[in-house]
Amino acid sequence: MPKELAISTRGLTKQFDRQIAVHDIDLHVEAGEVYGLIGPNGAGKTTLIRMLATSEEPTLGEIYINGERLLRDQSNPSLKRQIGYLPDDYPLYDDLTVWDYLDYFARLYQLREPRRSQRMREVLELVQLSHKRHSQIATLSRGMKQRLSLARTIIHEPLVLLLDEPVSGLDPIARVQFREIIKVLQEAGMTVLISSHVLSDLEELCTSVGVMELGYLVESASLDSLFRRLSRQQIVLSTLGDLEALKSELKNCPHVEGMEVLTGTPKVRVHFSGTSEDSAELLRSLIYAGIPLTEFQPTQENLETIFLKLGHQQAS
Amino acid sequence: MIPNLLLQATEWNPQLFREIKGRLKQRNLILTGGLSLLAQGIILLYFWMVLPSSETKYSRYFQGNDPYGYNQQILDALGNPVINWQLWWSDMFQVLSWLLPFAMLMAGVYMLIDDLAKEERRGTLNFIRLSPQTSQNILVGKLLGVPIVPTIAVALAVPLHGLAAIQGGIPASEVLSIYVLTAGACAFFYTAAVFYAFFGGAHSWLGAIIITLCYLMFFQVYQFSNRTYYPTDDYRYLGIGQWFYVWIGHSLAMAVGFALVNFAVGTFWLWKSINRRFRNPNQTLVSKKHSYLITLCFEVMMFGFVFRDNSYSYSRPTDDLGIMSIFNLMWFSIMIAALTPHRQTLLDWARYRRETQDGQNRWGKQVWNRSLGKDLIWDEKSPAILAIAINLLIPVVLFTPWILSWAGVNYAGTTGTTFILRGLASLGMLTMFLLVAAALTQLLLFMKSKRRNIFAAVIVGALIIVPPLFLAMLSSYAYSYSESVKIFWYFTAFSFLPLLAEGAALTTVCFTFLMHLGALTMLTNRMTYLLRKAGESEFKALTAGNRA
Structure with missing residues (x-):
């Protein structure tokens, strides 16, 4: 039985002047998924997310959140409570303290005491800002501001979280922290739609990805199926002995589709089409053949390689 | 800092709570209290100094x-x-009664524009918009919370004001009327400040200047109407005379009631408009449907002052029309700006009008059933020119029977028929000028430039103000010209000045009217052409490109 759709759009289109920023998109994100939106700058990711957050009015098309029609008016306050939106520029009130800022939004989202204070403590702990609760927002670092914005986004426990380039401009440690938080939120059952240029982050976080280009959603699939379809398995081997002997031995294996010597190292990268059992068999045969192997490392092509392989060449 | 009771009271409105919490800081409170007490001290000191001594x-x-x-x-x-201590206290009461509402109005308007412009600039207003709170809740919070500091400053002066009223022997009804009117004026002008901020106005000082001018003008009119200029022995409360033959100004209750009703009607429409704009910043400030009712309210309110006893014993009937024309010129300048949609809205309307079905944009049901005329009169996204024409028709319909009733007037040798012809010509000319201005505004707001707002404001503003100024500078007095010079006046927004004062030859009026009509046709044709182009699908544009 198919899972319920947390986000669904029909023919969603947004035109700015004569340029179509988002073109007739039918997006389907299942409940509980972390959906990564990738694509070059100007592909329409931000516009799509803004429309899903009701921050932008679609020119045409319909949006459904958990099966309910989303309109940009006051007719659905309950639906608005289900959405959390973090834009890429995350504006804040510099004159407020961290606690007062969260308190303001908790009240806007109709959280009542004692739940309000409890929830504020929870999110501050989650984004690791408990020690800064009495600090003025103006004194926070960029990473902290980003985390505070995320705390604001999730204060009302939304079911759908829309994150637009949430890690851009963050240092590696802040990015790791951010990733960990997203994982916790996913475990808590939130559906997350996240756009990012950092594909390694998305690879680690996402269950599905969509590729946007020139306003079109050109690819939308689960990460597993994408890898199955487009990612070739590779094995990196290194030897203490003769490279030629290793290469001739590898040529005997029917699953080896090609190989390349990694320049400057006694290593060979093999494109392998077999299963895990086949790769175990290859290792056994090489050892029987007396090849002095020091490394046998099966890997897969990463998301970045797949993205480049898809050949979407829109200029940024 | 904030008392618990206040905290509980603000629980119902998070926006009000945020404003109060952000503003009622210790430093602000000390500063406000200090300033208020200092101002009161200065007033007391002044009155102490003007007290006569035994040598006076x-x-x-x-x-x-x-x-x-x-x-x-x-x-x-x-x-x-x-x-005469009673007079001394009464004078102090007068000064405070002038100062307290002024401080409330000016500081409040300044702070509201400043606050909303800042929120819009930073992008924080968008988050509030996305929350499940209603726009009414947020805007009430803003209107009550943002001016909280000047309110406290004024509240601190209330005891002195009350003491001055008691010692000065001022009737309680008059004291109460000042507070009631201040509340009404604050509701109206604060909502107008938000309207101005949503209009794109970020200059809070401009708002403060406008409110100061309005306030000073009101007092000028008030004092003027109570001098011996008018042959009436009765005191006119708030400077108001008759309205539809009813004496409003002779009774305090009537005058206050009249002012309050006007503030209430104004606030109601402004409130509708700011709520609409808050919910969707891409919409025009006023919907076409509402614009007709708003204009009708305004025209009826203004028109009522024309109906008074012995109207034309001391002045020409055309003087009333002249004053109303000036107000109408201002009114329709605002309405044109508030009704005219921008480029993107028009592009969407032209391109997808036929594709959108009963849906999210609420463009109406079953689009194919709609005619273009219906769209232009009611639709939120269509060009505003026809809607503005209908709005302009309201004063024409209202005023024409009144103008025709001048037949029996005979003032300083000029017959009623002459007045009627002058009146009709000036009404028609102003209507034509405003239609041309509306068409030009629509065309300018369809420009690709991101600064089309400013372009439209500057060009249309200049079109209204510069030619009369230039002509006025050329000669010292607007009315006395030869026909050949006067014709230039007929192309300006103030064509009614020479027309009402001296009239014009029928051929001149017809020529000017046709010229206006020509300009209007040219501008609307251009707009239609551009909209047709914009409405073509990308496919058609592509194939046309290929054929070329």
């Missing part, structure tokens, strides 16, 4: 009834001058 011979504050305030000194049994 004449003073306003000696007992007596001198109309110019030069009462002679009277000494009591102990040789001390007898002071």
Whole structure:
């Protein structure tokens, strides 16, 4: 039985002047998924997310959140409570303290005491800002501001979280922290739609990805199926002995589709089409053949390689 | 800092709570309290200084009834001058009654524009918009919370104001009316400040200047109407005369009630408009449907003052029309700006009008059933020109029977028929000019430039203001020209000035009218062409490109 759709759009289109920023998109994100939106700058990711957050009015098309029609008016306050939106520029009130800022939004989202204070403590702990609760927002670092914005986004426990380039401009440690938080939120059952240029982050976080280009959603699939379809398995081997002997031995294996010597190292990268059992068999045969192997490392092509392989060449 | 009771009271409105919490900081409170007490101290000191001493011979504050305030000194049994303390307190009451509403209005309007412009600039307003709170809740919070500091400053002066009223023997009804009117004026002008901010106005100082001018003008009119200019012995409360033959200004309750009803109607429409704009910043400030009712309210309110006893014994009937034309010129300048949609809205309307079905954009049901005319009259996204024409028709329909009723007037040798012809010509000319201005505004707001707002404001503003200024500079007086010079006036927004004063040859009026009509046709044709182009699908544009 198919899972319920947390986000669904029909023919969603947004035109700015004569340029179509988002073109007739039918997006389907299942409940509980972390959906990564990738694509070059100007592909329409931000516009799509803004429309899903009701921050932008679609020119045409319909949006459904958990099966309910989303309109940009006051007719659905309950639906608005289900959405959390973090834009890429995350504006804040510099004159407020961290606690007062969260308190303001908790009240806007109709959280009542004692739940309000409890929830504020929870999110501050989650984004690791408990020690800064009495600090003025103006004194926070960029990473902290980003985390505070995320705390604001999730204060009302939304079911759908829309994150637009949430890690851009963050240092590696802040990015790791951010990733960990997203994982916790996913475990808590939130559906997350996240756009990012950092594909390694998305690879680690996402269950599905969509590729946007020139306003079109050109690819939308689960990460597993994408890898199955487009990612070739590779094995990196290194030897203490003769490279030629290793290469001739590898040529005997029917699953080896090609190989390349990694320049400057006694290593060979093999494109392998077999299963895990086949790769175990290859290792056994090489050892029987007396090849002095020091490394046998099966890997897969990463998301970045797949993205480049898809050949979407829109200029940024 | 904030008392618990206040905290509980603000629980129902998070926006009000945020404003109060952000503004009622210790430093702000001390500063506000200090400033308010200092201002009161200065006023007291001033009144203390004008008190006459035993050496003063004449003073306003000696007992007596001198109309110019030069009462002679009277000494009591102990040789001390007898002071008219009631008058002294009454004067202080007058000063405070002028100052307190002014402080509330000016500071409040300034702070509201400043606050909303800042929120819009930073992008924080968008988050509030996305929350499940209603726009009414947020805007009430803003309207009550943002001016909280000046409100406290004024509240601190209320005891002194009350004391001055009691000692000055001011009737309680008059004291109460000041507070009620201040509340009404604040509701209206604060909502107008939000309207201005949502209009894109970020200059809070401009708002403060406008409110100051309005306030000063009101007092000028108020004082003027109570001098001996009009042959009436009765005091006119708030400077209001008759309205549809009903004496409003003779009773305090009527005058206050009239002002409050007007503030209420104005606030109601402004409130509708700011709520609409808050919910969707891409919409025009006023919907076409509402615009007709708003204009009708305004015109009826203004028109009522024309109906008074002995209207044309002391002035020409055309003078009333002239004053109403000036107000209409201002009114329709605002309405054109508030009704005219921008480029993107028009592009969407032109391109997808036929594709959108009963749906999210609420463009109406079953689009194919709609005619273009219906769209232009009611639709939120269509060009505004026809809607503005209908709005302009309202004063024409209202005023025409009144103008025709001048037949029996005979003022300084000019017959009623002449007045009627002048009246109709000036009404028609102003309507044509405003239609041309509306078409030009629509065309300018369809420009690709991101600064089209400014372009439209500058160009249309200049079109209204510069030619009359230039013509006025060329000669010292607008009315007395030869026909050949006067014709230039007929192409300006103020064509009604020479027309009403001196009239014009029928051929000149017809020529000017046709010229206006020509300009209007040219501008609307251009707009239609551009919209047709914009409405073509990308496919058609592509194939047309290929054929070329």
